[in-house]
Amino acid sequence: MSKILLLLANxxxxxxxSVFTDVLGWNKWEGDGSTEVVTVGLHEELQCTWNFTVTPEKLLHEINFEDFDALAIPGGFEEAGFYEDAFSDAFQQVIRHFDERKKPIATICVASLALAHSGILQNRKATTYNHPTSKRLEQLQSYGAIIVNERIVQTEHIITSSNPGTAFEVAFLLLSNLTSIQNxxxxxxxxxxN
Structure with a gap:
């Protein structure tokens, strides 16, 4: 059984x-049964970008990182406070732990900036939110990442993506990496x- 830590920032x-909980949840019940997602955050209640409130299953201080086989991080909005959690020491510690052990890390959109902030994208290919009106690619590059302006970039065990429209693709790629292409x-x- 592969246990996936779904790390949620305010x-x-x-x-x-939801793409991670759904795709990996479908696999748990209808696929090879080998994936389990655990939602984890820094707060007992998290507010999503559009005022939707979520209660994570576990708080970060309650878990043992060694119990998990992969890390998934959704992006969010600066205006909603996303970077306060995503750039926190606690989040950075989780990211470095998974990278040091070469365990799969999947991010969507600006969540790659949390990886970059931790230092793990230095001299690695990556992408982030790439709309022409955004400066996020420049921000990612300022951390030493090698920018690849594509929808999804997989470098070694790390997946980064360019916008929310890639969400399902990222979740399916993570599933493929954890199980098989056929599954x-x-x-x-x-x-x-299909």
Missing amino acids: GFEAVEA KQKIKDLMGF
């Missing part, structure tokens, strides 16, 4: 978190993506 986008295709078919 101000995260609900849709970017991913089965879940995509069951969920109506």
Whole structure:
């Protein structure tokens, strides 16, 4: 069984978190049964970007990082306070732990900036929110990342993506990395993506 730590910052986008719970949840019940997602945050109650409130299953200080096989982080909005949690020492410690052990790390949109802030994207290919009106790619580059302006970039065990529209693709890529391409295709078919 692969246990996935879904790390939620205050101000995260609900849709970017739900793809992980849904795709990996479908796999748990309808696929090979090998994935389990645990939602984790710094606060007993988290407010999403659009005022949706979520209660994580665990608080970060309650878990043992060694119990988890992969890390998933949805992005969020600065205006909703996303970076306060995402750039916190506690979040950075989690990110470095998974990177040091080469465990899969999947991020959507600006969540890659949390990885960059931790230092793990130095001299690694990555992407982030890439709309022409945004300066997020420049921000990512300022951390020493090698910018690849594509929808999804996988470098070693790390997945980064360019916008919320990539969310399902990232979740399916993580599923494929944790199980198999055939299993991913089965879940995509069951969920109506084929």
